[in-house]
Amino acid sequence: MSGTMQFDLVSPERSLASGQASSILIPGSDGDMVAMPDHAPVVTGLRPGIVAAEIDGGVQEYVVTGGFAQITKEGATVLADEALPKADATSEFLDVRIAAARESQGGSAGATADEAAKRVADLETLKGML
Amino acid sequence: MPSLKDLKTRIDSVKSTRKITQAMQMVAAAKLRRAEEAASAARPYAERFDAVLAGLAGGIGEDGPKLLKGTGSDQTWLLVVMTSERGLCGGFNSSIVRLAKAQAKKLVDDGKTVKILTVGKKGREQLRRDYGDHFVGHVDLSEVKRVGYTNAQDIASDIIGRFDAGEFDVAMIYFNKFESVISQVPQELQIIPAKIEASEDATVFDYEPGDEEILVELLPRGVATQILAALLENGASEQGARMSAMDNATRNAGEMIDKLTIQFNRTRQAVITNELIEIISGAEAL
Numbered sequence: 001m002s003g004t005m006q007f008d009l010v011s012p013e014r015s016l017a018s019g020q021a022s023s024i025l026i027p028g029s030d031g032d033m034v035a036m037p038d039h040a041p042v043v044t045g046l047r048p049g050i051v052a053a054e055i056d057g058g059v060q061e062y063v064v065t066g067g068f069a070q071i072t073k074e075g076a077t078v079l080a081d082e083a084l085p086k087a088d089a090t091s092e093f094l095d096v097r098i099a100a101a102r103e104s105q106g107g108s109a110g111a112t113a114d115e116a117a118k119r120v121a122d123l124e125t126l127k128g129m130l
Numbered sequence: 131m132p133s134l135k136d137l138k139t140r141i142d143s144v145k146s147t148r149k150i151t152q153a154m155q156m157v158a159a160a161k162l163r164r165a166e167e168a169a170s171a172a173r174p175y176a177e178r179f180d181a182v183l184a185g186l187a188g189g190i191g192e193d194g195p196k197l198l199k200g201t202g203s204d205q206t207w208l209l210v211v212m213t214s215e216r217g218l219c220g221g222f223n224s225s226i227v228r229l230a231k232a233q234a235k236k237l238v239d240d241g242k243t244v245k246i247l248t249v250g251k252k253g254r255e256q257l258r259r260d261y262g263d264h265f266v267g268h269v270d271l272s273e274v275k276r277v278g279y280t281n282a283q284d285i286a287s288d289i290i291g292r293f294d295a296g297e298f299d300v301a302m303i304y305f306n307k308f309e310s311v312i313s314q315v316p317q318e319l320q321i322i323p324a325k326i327e328a329s330e331d332a333t334v335f336d337y338e339p340g341d342e343e344i345l346v347e348l349l350p351r352g353v354a355t356q357i358l359a360a361l362l363e364n365g366a367s368e369q370g371a372r373m374s375a376m377d378n379a380t381r382n383a384g385e386m387i388d389k390l391t392i393q394f395n396r397t398r399q400a401v402i403t404n405e406l407i408e409i410i411s412g413a414e415a416l
Contacts, residue, residue, distance in 0.1 A: 010178060012279040012358055014171040030338050043182060044338040045347055067351075068344065070182050072333060077178050081351070082279070 006075030200323035213253030220375030282358035
Protein backbone atom coordinates (compact mmCIF):
# COMPACT_ATOMS: atom_id res chain seq x y z
CA MET A 1 0.00 0.00 0.00
CA SER A 2 1.50 3.23 -1.13
CA GLY A 3 -0.16 5.32 1.58
CA THR A 4 -1.51 8.01 -0.68
CA MET A 5 -3.94 8.24 -3.56
CA GLN A 6 -4.65 10.77 -6.26
CA PHE A 7 -7.40 13.18 -5.20
CA ASP A 8 -9.18 15.50 -7.61
CA LEU A 9 -12.03 17.83 -6.85
CA VAL A 10 -13.58 19.45 -9.90
CA SER A 11 -16.68 21.51 -10.44
CA PRO A 12 -18.11 22.27 -13.89
CA GLU A 13 -16.48 25.68 -13.90
CA ARG A 14 -13.06 24.92 -12.49
CA SER A 15 -10.76 22.43 -10.90
CA LEU A 16 -10.44 23.08 -7.16
CA ALA A 17 -7.98 20.57 -5.87
CA SER A 18 -5.60 17.99 -7.19
CA GLY A 19 -2.96 16.16 -5.24
CA GLN A 20 -1.94 13.12 -3.22
CA ALA A 21 -4.17 12.41 -0.26
CA SER A 22 -3.99 9.70 2.35
CA SER A 23 -7.74 9.65 3.01
CA ILE A 24 -10.78 11.44 1.66
CA LEU A 25 -14.09 11.84 3.45
CA ILE A 26 -16.95 11.91 0.97
CA PRO A 27 -20.57 12.77 1.84
CA GLY A 28 -22.18 10.00 -0.20
CA SER A 29 -25.90 10.04 -0.94
CA ASP A 30 -26.34 6.93 1.19
CA GLY A 31 -24.02 8.08 3.96
CA ASP A 32 -20.50 9.34 4.54
CA MET A 33 -17.63 7.23 3.32
CA VAL A 34 -13.89 7.51 3.64
CA ALA A 35 -11.82 6.58 0.63
CA MET A 36 -8.34 5.29 1.28
CA PRO A 37 -5.74 3.85 -1.10
CA ASP A 38 -6.76 0.53 -2.64
CA HIS A 39 -10.42 1.21 -2.05
CA ALA A 40 -12.80 -0.94 -4.11
CA PRO A 41 -14.00 0.89 -7.23
CA VAL A 42 -17.19 2.79 -6.41
CA VAL A 43 -19.28 5.47 -8.03
CA THR A 44 -21.54 7.28 -5.61
CA GLY A 45 -23.89 10.23 -5.63
CA LEU A 46 -23.18 13.12 -3.27
CA ARG A 47 -25.45 14.89 -0.86
CA PRO A 48 -24.73 18.44 0.25
CA GLY A 49 -21.88 18.21 2.72
CA ILE A 50 -18.17 18.58 3.29
CA VAL A 51 -15.44 16.77 1.44
CA ALA A 52 -12.37 16.48 3.63
CA ALA A 53 -9.07 15.34 2.15
CA GLU A 54 -6.06 14.56 4.28
CA ILE A 55 -3.10 15.89 2.36
CA ASP A 56 0.42 15.90 3.86
CA GLY A 57 -0.91 15.56 7.37
CA GLY A 58 -3.21 18.58 6.99
CA VAL A 59 -6.91 18.41 6.22
CA GLN A 60 -8.40 20.39 3.34
CA GLU A 61 -12.13 20.85 3.55
CA TYR A 62 -14.50 21.78 0.75
CA VAL A 63 -18.20 22.45 0.76
CA VAL A 64 -20.10 20.68 -2.02
CA THR A 65 -23.79 21.02 -2.82
CA GLY A 66 -24.19 17.76 -4.70
CA GLY A 67 -22.75 15.80 -7.58
CA PHE A 68 -21.04 12.45 -7.54
CA ALA A 69 -17.69 10.82 -6.92
CA GLN A 70 -15.72 8.07 -8.56
CA ILE A 71 -13.34 6.07 -6.44
CA THR A 72 -10.81 3.67 -7.92
CA LYS A 73 -7.85 1.83 -6.44
CA GLU A 74 -5.52 4.63 -7.49
CA GLY A 75 -7.56 7.65 -6.58
CA ALA A 76 -10.78 9.47 -6.02
CA THR A 77 -12.40 12.05 -8.23
CA VAL A 78 -15.14 14.22 -6.82
CA LEU A 79 -17.31 15.84 -9.48
CA ALA A 80 -19.26 18.41 -7.56
CA ASP A 81 -22.13 20.50 -8.92
CA GLU A 82 -20.81 23.41 -6.93
CA ALA A 83 -17.79 23.38 -4.68
CA LEU A 84 -15.74 25.86 -2.76
CA PRO A 85 -13.17 25.78 0.02
CA LYS A 86 -14.89 25.61 3.41
CA ALA A 87 -13.23 28.85 4.48
CA ASP A 88 -14.93 30.69 1.58
CA ALA A 89 -18.37 29.22 2.19
CA THR A 90 -20.76 31.58 3.93
CA SER A 91 -24.20 30.91 5.29
CA GLU A 92 -25.55 33.38 2.69
CA PHE A 93 -24.17 31.07 0.00
CA LEU A 94 -26.16 28.20 1.49
CA ASP A 95 -29.24 30.30 2.22
CA VAL A 96 -29.68 30.87 -1.52
CA ARG A 97 -29.49 27.09 -2.14
CA ILE A 98 -31.84 26.33 0.75
CA ALA A 99 -34.39 28.80 -0.59
CA ALA A 100 -34.16 27.21 -4.05
CA ALA A 101 -34.53 23.71 -2.59
CA ARG A 102 -37.55 24.83 -0.54
CA GLU A 103 -39.12 26.26 -3.65
CA SER A 104 -38.74 22.99 -5.57
CA GLN A 105 -40.05 21.14 -2.52
CA GLY A 106 -43.20 23.25 -2.59
CA GLY A 107 -43.82 22.54 -6.26
CA SER A 108 -43.40 18.78 -6.10
CA ALA A 109 -45.25 15.78 -4.74
CA GLY A 110 -44.63 12.16 -3.80
CA ALA A 111 -41.10 10.82 -4.11
CA THR A 112 -39.71 14.06 -5.58
CA ALA A 113 -41.06 15.98 -2.60
CA ASP A 114 -39.29 13.55 -0.27
CA GLU A 115 -36.05 14.05 -2.15
CA ALA A 116 -36.46 17.82 -2.05
CA ALA A 117 -37.17 17.68 1.67
CA LYS A 118 -34.03 15.61 2.18
CA ARG A 119 -32.03 18.14 0.21
CA VAL A 120 -33.34 20.99 2.36
CA ALA A 121 -32.47 19.04 5.51
CA ASP A 122 -28.98 18.18 4.18
CA LEU A 123 -28.32 21.79 3.26
CA GLU A 124 -29.42 22.97 6.69
CA THR A 125 -27.22 20.42 8.41
CA LEU A 126 -24.37 21.64 6.25
CA LYS A 127 -25.10 25.21 7.25
CA GLY A 128 -24.87 24.17 10.88
CA MET A 129 -21.41 22.68 10.23
CA LEU A 130 -19.88 25.89 8.93
CA MET B 131 -13.87 66.01 -57.46
CA PRO B 132 -14.54 66.36 -53.72
CA SER B 133 -13.48 69.60 -52.16
CA LEU B 134 -10.67 69.86 -49.63
CA LYS B 135 -13.16 70.30 -46.84
CA ASP B 136 -15.09 67.17 -47.85
CA LEU B 137 -11.89 65.14 -47.87
CA LYS B 138 -10.83 66.47 -44.51
CA THR B 139 -14.20 65.47 -43.02
CA ARG B 140 -13.95 62.00 -44.49
CA ILE B 141 -10.43 61.48 -43.19
CA ASP B 142 -11.51 62.56 -39.73
CA SER B 143 -14.48 60.22 -39.78
CA VAL B 144 -12.42 57.22 -40.88
CA LYS B 145 -9.87 58.08 -38.22
CA SER B 146 -12.48 57.97 -35.49
CA THR B 147 -13.81 54.69 -36.88
CA ARG B 148 -10.29 53.32 -36.64
CA LYS B 149 -10.08 54.42 -33.04
CA ILE B 150 -13.30 52.57 -32.24
CA THR B 151 -12.31 49.35 -33.99
CA GLN B 152 -8.91 49.48 -32.33
CA ALA B 153 -10.50 49.85 -28.93
CA MET B 154 -12.92 47.00 -29.66
CA GLN B 155 -10.05 44.81 -30.73
CA MET B 156 -8.23 45.43 -27.48
CA VAL B 157 -11.34 44.82 -25.41
CA ALA B 158 -11.95 41.58 -27.30
CA ALA B 159 -8.35 40.51 -26.70
CA ALA B 160 -8.73 41.01 -22.95
CA LYS B 161 -12.08 39.22 -22.89
CA LEU B 162 -10.70 36.44 -25.06
CA ARG B 163 -8.08 35.60 -22.47
CA ARG B 164 -10.69 35.33 -19.77
CA ALA B 165 -13.03 33.30 -21.99
CA GLU B 166 -10.25 30.93 -22.94
CA GLU B 167 -9.35 30.43 -19.29
CA ALA B 168 -12.96 29.68 -18.45
CA ALA B 169 -13.20 27.19 -21.30
CA SER B 170 -10.05 25.37 -20.28
CA ALA B 171 -11.02 25.40 -16.58
CA ALA B 172 -14.21 23.57 -17.48
CA ARG B 173 -12.43 20.86 -19.44
CA PRO B 174 -11.24 18.59 -16.57
CA TYR B 175 -14.80 18.20 -15.29
CA ALA B 176 -16.16 17.38 -18.73
CA GLU B 177 -13.41 14.83 -19.36
CA ARG B 178 -13.86 13.04 -16.06
CA PHE B 179 -17.59 13.20 -16.40
CA ASP B 180 -17.45 11.53 -19.80
CA ALA B 181 -15.20 8.81 -18.40
CA VAL B 182 -17.60 8.01 -15.56
CA LEU B 183 -20.60 8.09 -17.86
CA ALA B 184 -18.89 5.85 -20.40
CA GLY B 185 -18.15 3.27 -17.72
CA LEU B 186 -21.70 3.45 -16.48
CA ALA B 187 -23.57 3.46 -19.76
CA GLY B 188 -21.63 0.48 -21.09
CA GLY B 189 -23.25 -1.78 -18.52
CA ILE B 190 -26.81 -0.63 -19.16
CA GLY B 191 -29.00 -2.94 -21.18
CA GLU B 192 -31.62 -2.21 -23.81
CA ASP B 193 -34.19 -0.58 -21.58
CA GLY B 194 -32.13 2.28 -20.16
CA PRO B 195 -33.42 5.77 -19.48
CA LYS B 196 -34.88 7.64 -22.45
CA LEU B 197 -32.17 10.32 -22.30
CA LEU B 198 -29.67 7.61 -23.17
CA LYS B 199 -31.63 5.29 -25.42
CA GLY B 200 -33.90 7.83 -27.14
CA THR B 201 -37.60 7.58 -27.74
CA GLY B 202 -37.22 4.97 -30.45
CA SER B 203 -38.14 7.48 -33.12
CA ASP B 204 -36.32 10.29 -34.91
CA GLN B 205 -39.30 12.15 -36.28
CA THR B 206 -39.01 15.43 -34.40
CA TRP B 207 -35.71 17.24 -34.05
CA LEU B 208 -34.80 20.09 -31.79
CA LEU B 209 -31.94 22.23 -33.03
CA VAL B 210 -30.39 24.38 -30.34
CA VAL B 211 -28.56 27.16 -32.13
CA MET B 212 -26.11 29.00 -29.92
CA THR B 213 -24.91 32.36 -31.15
CA SER B 214 -23.76 35.64 -29.68
CA GLU B 215 -25.76 38.51 -28.25
CA ARG B 216 -23.67 41.12 -30.00
CA GLY B 217 -22.62 41.64 -33.57
CA LEU B 218 -19.38 42.94 -35.11
CA CYS B 219 -17.67 39.60 -34.83
CA GLY B 220 -17.05 38.68 -38.45
CA GLY B 221 -18.54 35.45 -39.71
CA PHE B 222 -18.99 34.02 -36.22
CA ASN B 223 -22.79 33.89 -36.19
CA SER B 224 -23.24 33.29 -39.90
CA SER B 225 -21.10 30.15 -39.85
CA ILE B 226 -23.17 28.59 -37.05
CA VAL B 227 -26.41 29.59 -38.70
CA ARG B 228 -25.25 28.23 -42.06
CA LEU B 229 -24.54 24.82 -40.53
CA ALA B 230 -27.85 24.77 -38.66
CA LYS B 231 -29.75 25.84 -41.77
CA ALA B 232 -28.17 23.08 -43.84
CA GLN B 233 -29.20 20.50 -41.27
CA ALA B 234 -32.70 21.97 -40.93
CA LYS B 235 -33.16 21.90 -44.69
CA LYS B 236 -32.02 18.29 -44.89
CA LEU B 237 -34.39 17.27 -42.11
CA VAL B 238 -37.34 19.12 -43.62
CA ASP B 239 -36.62 17.52 -47.00
CA ASP B 240 -36.65 14.11 -45.31
CA GLY B 241 -40.10 14.87 -43.97
CA LYS B 242 -38.98 15.37 -40.36
CA THR B 243 -40.36 17.97 -38.02
CA VAL B 244 -37.83 20.60 -37.05
CA LYS B 245 -38.02 22.76 -33.96
CA ILE B 246 -35.50 25.46 -33.22
CA LEU B 247 -34.42 26.83 -29.88
CA THR B 248 -32.16 29.83 -30.13
CA VAL B 249 -29.60 30.99 -27.62
CA GLY B 250 -28.32 34.48 -28.36
CA LYS B 251 -30.25 37.00 -30.40
CA LYS B 252 -27.93 37.29 -33.40
CA GLY B 253 -28.64 33.77 -34.58
CA ARG B 254 -32.34 34.27 -34.01
CA GLU B 255 -32.34 37.33 -36.27
CA GLN B 256 -30.59 35.43 -39.04
CA LEU B 257 -32.82 32.37 -38.79
CA ARG B 258 -36.09 34.26 -38.48
CA ARG B 259 -36.68 34.79 -42.19
CA ASP B 260 -36.39 31.16 -43.33
CA TYR B 261 -37.22 29.26 -40.17
CA GLY B 262 -39.18 31.73 -38.05
CA ASP B 263 -42.19 29.42 -37.81
CA HIS B 264 -40.00 26.62 -36.43
CA PHE B 265 -39.00 28.62 -33.34
CA VAL B 266 -40.10 27.08 -30.08
CA GLY B 267 -38.13 29.16 -27.67
CA HIS B 268 -35.32 31.59 -27.04
CA VAL B 269 -32.75 31.97 -24.31
CA ASP B 270 -31.57 35.50 -23.67
CA LEU B 271 -28.09 35.73 -22.22
CA SER B 272 -27.57 39.44 -22.88
CA GLU B 273 -27.86 40.27 -19.17
CA VAL B 274 -25.39 37.56 -18.18
CA LYS B 275 -21.90 38.92 -17.61
CA ARG B 276 -20.13 35.61 -17.07
CA VAL B 277 -21.68 32.45 -18.40
CA GLY B 278 -21.63 29.79 -15.70
CA TYR B 279 -22.94 26.36 -14.88
CA THR B 280 -26.26 27.74 -13.65
CA ASN B 281 -26.97 29.22 -17.10
CA ALA B 282 -26.15 25.88 -18.67
CA GLN B 283 -28.35 24.10 -16.14
CA ASP B 284 -31.27 26.40 -16.92
CA ILE B 285 -30.98 25.72 -20.63
CA ALA B 286 -30.53 21.99 -20.00
CA SER B 287 -33.57 21.73 -17.74
CA ASP B 288 -35.62 23.65 -20.32
CA ILE B 289 -34.55 21.17 -23.01
CA ILE B 290 -35.05 18.11 -20.81
CA GLY B 291 -38.47 19.40 -19.75
CA ARG B 292 -39.46 19.60 -23.41
CA PHE B 293 -38.04 16.14 -24.00
CA ASP B 294 -40.01 14.66 -21.10
CA ALA B 295 -43.14 16.33 -22.44
CA GLY B 296 -42.56 14.47 -25.70
CA GLU B 297 -41.91 17.61 -27.75
CA PHE B 298 -39.00 16.12 -29.67
CA ASP B 299 -36.99 12.92 -30.19
CA VAL B 300 -33.49 14.11 -30.98
CA ALA B 301 -31.68 17.26 -29.86
CA MET B 302 -28.62 18.78 -31.48
CA ILE B 303 -26.58 21.78 -30.41
CA TYR B 304 -24.81 24.17 -32.73
CA PHE B 305 -21.88 26.27 -31.61
CA ASN B 306 -18.40 27.36 -32.65
CA LYS B 307 -15.42 25.48 -31.35
CA PHE B 308 -12.49 27.71 -30.55
CA GLU B 309 -9.37 26.60 -32.40
CA SER B 310 -7.42 29.83 -32.50
CA VAL B 311 -7.97 33.54 -32.89
CA ILE B 312 -8.25 33.18 -36.64
CA SER B 313 -10.08 29.88 -36.74
CA GLN B 314 -13.37 28.92 -35.14
CA VAL B 315 -15.03 25.80 -36.42
CA PRO B 316 -18.82 25.46 -36.35
CA GLN B 317 -19.83 22.20 -34.69
CA GLU B 318 -22.96 20.14 -34.39
CA LEU B 319 -23.32 17.80 -31.48
CA GLN B 320 -26.10 15.41 -30.57
CA ILE B 321 -26.99 15.77 -26.90
CA ILE B 322 -30.23 13.75 -26.69
CA PRO B 323 -30.15 10.78 -26.85
CA ALA B 324 -26.67 10.95 -25.33
CA LYS B 325 -23.92 9.64 -27.56
CA ILE B 326 -21.51 7.83 -25.34
CA GLU B 327 -18.49 5.94 -26.48
CA ALA B 328 -18.07 2.68 -24.64
CA SER B 329 -15.03 2.84 -22.41
CA GLU B 330 -12.00 0.63 -22.85
CA ASP B 331 -11.46 0.53 -19.13
CA ALA B 332 -12.65 -2.78 -17.73
CA THR B 333 -12.83 -1.70 -14.06
CA VAL B 334 -16.07 -2.89 -12.49
CA PHE B 335 -17.54 -0.27 -10.19
CA ASP B 336 -19.98 -0.60 -7.35
CA TYR B 337 -22.72 1.94 -7.64
CA GLU B 338 -24.34 3.67 -4.70
CA PRO B 339 -27.33 3.84 -4.56
CA GLY B 340 -27.71 1.72 -7.74
CA ASP B 341 -26.37 2.08 -11.27
CA GLU B 342 -29.75 3.03 -12.73
CA GLU B 343 -30.35 5.68 -10.06
CA ILE B 344 -26.92 7.18 -10.65
CA LEU B 345 -27.44 7.15 -14.39
CA VAL B 346 -30.75 8.96 -14.01
CA GLU B 347 -28.93 11.57 -11.92
CA LEU B 348 -26.01 11.81 -14.29
CA LEU B 349 -27.66 12.11 -17.68
CA PRO B 350 -29.27 15.54 -17.08
CA ARG B 351 -25.93 16.72 -15.72
CA GLY B 352 -24.32 15.41 -18.88
CA VAL B 353 -26.61 17.58 -20.97
CA ALA B 354 -25.80 20.59 -18.81
CA THR B 355 -22.08 19.88 -19.01
CA GLN B 356 -22.16 19.67 -22.78
CA ILE B 357 -24.13 22.87 -23.00
CA LEU B 358 -21.74 24.63 -20.65
CA ALA B 359 -18.78 23.46 -22.70
CA ALA B 360 -20.51 24.70 -25.86
CA LEU B 361 -21.34 28.06 -24.27
CA LEU B 362 -17.77 28.54 -23.12
CA GLU B 363 -16.29 27.49 -26.46
CA ASN B 364 -18.72 29.86 -28.10
CA GLY B 365 -17.70 32.65 -25.74
CA ALA B 366 -14.03 32.24 -26.58
CA SER B 367 -14.80 31.91 -30.29
CA GLU B 368 -16.90 35.04 -30.29
CA GLN B 369 -14.12 37.10 -28.78
CA GLY B 370 -11.57 35.53 -31.10
CA ALA B 371 -13.73 36.23 -34.13
CA ARG B 372 -14.36 39.79 -32.98
CA MET B 373 -10.69 40.33 -32.39
CA SER B 374 -9.69 39.29 -35.88
CA ALA B 375 -12.65 41.10 -37.44
CA MET B 376 -11.69 44.30 -35.63
CA ASP B 377 -8.05 43.81 -36.52
CA ASN B 378 -9.06 43.64 -40.17
CA ALA B 379 -11.31 46.66 -39.80
CA THR B 380 -8.51 48.65 -38.18
CA ARG B 381 -6.13 47.73 -40.98
CA ASN B 382 -8.70 48.62 -43.65
CA ALA B 383 -9.36 51.95 -41.97
CA GLY B 384 -5.61 52.65 -42.00
CA GLU B 385 -5.41 51.92 -45.72
CA MET B 386 -8.41 54.10 -46.35
CA ILE B 387 -6.83 56.96 -44.41
CA ASP B 388 -3.62 56.65 -46.45
CA LYS B 389 -5.55 56.72 -49.70
CA LEU B 390 -7.67 59.66 -48.67
CA THR B 391 -4.61 61.56 -47.42
CA ILE B 392 -2.91 61.14 -50.78
CA GLN B 393 -6.04 62.34 -52.52
CA PHE B 394 -6.25 65.26 -50.10
CA ASN B 395 -2.62 66.28 -50.77
CA ARG B 396 -3.05 66.00 -54.55
CA THR B 397 -6.18 68.12 -54.41
CA ARG B 398 -4.44 70.69 -52.23
CA GLN B 399 -1.55 70.89 -54.70
CA ALA B 400 -3.96 71.20 -57.62
CA VAL B 401 -5.69 74.08 -55.85
CA ILE B 402 -2.35 75.85 -55.27
CA THR B 403 -1.28 75.29 -58.89
CA ASN B 404 -4.61 76.65 -60.06
CA GLU B 405 -4.25 79.76 -57.93
CA LEU B 406 -0.70 80.33 -59.20
CA ILE B 407 -1.84 79.99 -62.82
CA GLU B 408 -4.58 82.48 -62.17
CA ILE B 409 -2.15 85.00 -60.63
CA ILE B 410 0.45 84.57 -63.38
CA SER B 411 -2.02 84.79 -66.22
CA GLY B 412 -3.57 87.81 -64.52
CA ALA B 413 -0.17 89.47 -64.31
CA GLU B 414 0.63 88.63 -67.95
CA ALA B 415 -2.60 90.14 -69.14
CA LEU B 416 -1.64 93.53 -67.79
